[in-house]
Amino acid sequence: MPWMDYEFQVIGSNILGRGEPSIPSPMVRTQQSAPTVAPSGLGGGGGDHNELIVTWTPMAREYQNGDGFGYILAFRKKGMSLWSEVGIPYVEASRHVYYNESLMPYTPFEVKIKAFNRRGEGPFSQTVVVHSAEEEPTVGPSSINATALSAFEIQVSWECVHLLNTNGIIRGYEIRYWRQHEIEAAADRVRTSGLELTARVSGLRPSTRYHVAVLAYNSAGTGPPSPRIFVTTRKPPPNRPPGNVSWKTEGSVVVMRWDPVVAMHNESAVLGYKVLYKHNHETALKLVDKTKSSVTLPLPNDSGYVVLEIRSWGEGGDGPAHEIIVSQDPGTAMMVQKDASSHLSPLYLHTGLVLFFRALLSDL
Secondary structure, eight states: OTTOEEOOOOOOEETTEEOOOOOOOOOEEOOOOOOOSOOEEEEEOOOSTTEEEEEEEOOOGGGTOSSSOEEEEEEEETTOSOOEEEEEOOTTOOEEEEEOTTOOTTOEEEEEEEEEETTEEOOOOOOEEEEOOOOOOSSOOEEEEEEEOSSSEEEEEEEOOOGGGSSSOOOEEEEEEEETTSOGGGOEEEEOOSSOSEEEEESOOTTOEEEEEEEEEETTEEOOOOOOEEEEOOOOOOSSOOEEEEEEEETTEEEEEEEOOOOOTTSOOEEEEEEEEEETTEEEEEEEETTOOEEEEEOOSSSOEEEEEEEEEETTEEOOOEEEEEEOSTTEEEEEEOOTTOOOOTTOOOOSOOOOEEEEOOOO
């Protein structure tokens, strides 16, 4: 190979084997020649306003073929005929920044690169397309809509920002929301990734009026906000689990009964009940109309136990659960009532330590 250092040793051999190698010869360097391969890893993008950043992988010593090594970078706006070239006389160089105040954001450039040394220039790499730096979107999303899903969650939707106003590639949208008496600077923020045009915002306060605005963002930052809208979360669900829960086993089933939950004036109306049945990592959810106050569920065939949860639900969300653990052991069952202040997902079960109270299972 050109411009490489070699040393030589001689080893004698005959039918009995090989001898010891000789002392190495003095180091010999081959002649220099122009590079024969192009740099790899050509790409780029990003940077500040009015910049085009081009990057590549520095060439290893064995491919430089001589001293006085550097790079020649050629670039042009896509669709133009003339190339601009710049010499970069640094072996370890891996990027070049082209700055032009008239450079529009996210302009596509065709870029290629080659290496040179004292003996000449190598071949150009394949041409790639690199964009100049992005700038923030210039307009906000339109047609913003927000709907209260419960006392603690809303759904926000919007129309996308037109491609001509993006100044780059839209990475997603940012939802800002703040309570009516707060200033926008105190807004909480949720970001989406990708081009989804709807998102849910949770962790809100019941019966609370919120401002909502949506912004598009790209790698340069966020654009201006959309016109703000208002949404009011629903009343909270009743903070009491169903009362006077009773149960009895009848062969292969268990029958649960309870007193209906009555909502107060500052709580959302009860639309029905959710009964969760869980056994051996199998979960089933049964919805019960608010006009009913009992349900029949199967018991396992083995001697294990089932976990039963019952809670009210309505427009404000799910209320706290009344939890029962029923065993197939003759004459016994266990019951746990959760704290009425806890609001759990209808498919959520505690897996930590729980204190159970054993009680006699009586006929109802």
